[in-house]
Amino acid sequence: MNQSFSINRWGLLMGKHWSENRKKYTLGIIAMAALMLLWYGFMIIVGPGVEEDVQGPTYFVGLFVIGCIYASLLFADLADKPKGISYLSVPASHIEKVLCNLFFGVVIFFVVYLAIFYITTPPMLALSNAVREARAKADGNNFPFIKSQLVNVFHFSRSEGEDLFYMLHLGFFAVQASFILGSVYFTRFSFIKTVIAVLLVWLFLFLFVAKVLVPMMPDGTHLNGFTNWSLMNNSEEPNKLVMLPKWVDTTIITLFKFGFAPLFWVVTYFRLKEKEI
Secondary structure, three states: OOOOOOHHHHHHHHHHHHHHHHHHHHHHHHHHHHHHHHHHHHHHHHOOOOOHHHHHHHHHHHHHHHHHHHHOOOOHHHHOHHHHHHHHOOOOOHHHHHHHHHHHHHHHHHHHHHHHHHHHHHHHHHHHHHHHHHHHHHOOOOOOOOOOOOOOOOOOOOOOOOOHHHHHHHHHHHHHHHHHHHHHHOOOOHHHHHHHHHHHHHHHHHHHHHHHHHHHOOOEEEOOOOOEEEEOOOOOOOOEEEEOOHHHHHHHHHHHHHOHHHHHHHHHHHHHHHOOO
């Protein structure tokens, strides 16, 4: 069949995907909301309540864990021969299949998870503030009670330099993209195998930098960026600074921030094209 992209055919594929998975998605949404409510309830009973320092980690831990598990299931049909043959024989191009799964697995998942967080957190935050205030009065605390506020997950007010929450979101999309690739690359136990593969890659990079690149460099340290190197000088003269052009530093940082997720999506497409059951 024609492997070019067709918006009409893609729309039909999206409708097919939704009709086949809407019950599973609905149950998943209910489960995510219930888990978040139970966690908040647990923190109110035995912990510090739904403070700002609880909301942020709750959001990002759930985002990474649930998002990566879901990503590893996007191409789960390929792990089963009958389902895999049926999936590959669907009259849609490979790019349409990848974009369909990216739409549901990346865009829709993120929007739904964000909505669940901001729907479940405010009432539990109000309950937490009420419980904490009552406990403070019961303990005879005469200091003014300071209520916890709802966290803005897109901005970390205590962050210096790059916003921590912003960088965590970028990191999530990159990590999630690796699990989407793993769901195509590994036929069975894709989540576990992808976790192992990601850890091995990071271990290799760490050892390569620590044992190969760093010993090759002269005595010194990075200064204000990847492409600036301050050379140590044992004499009384000031240290020398070696700098590559600013555009090189900007390019490297941009690629690190935004390049990994699209790279893994493209590799997923080519891997799906080569897939055989």
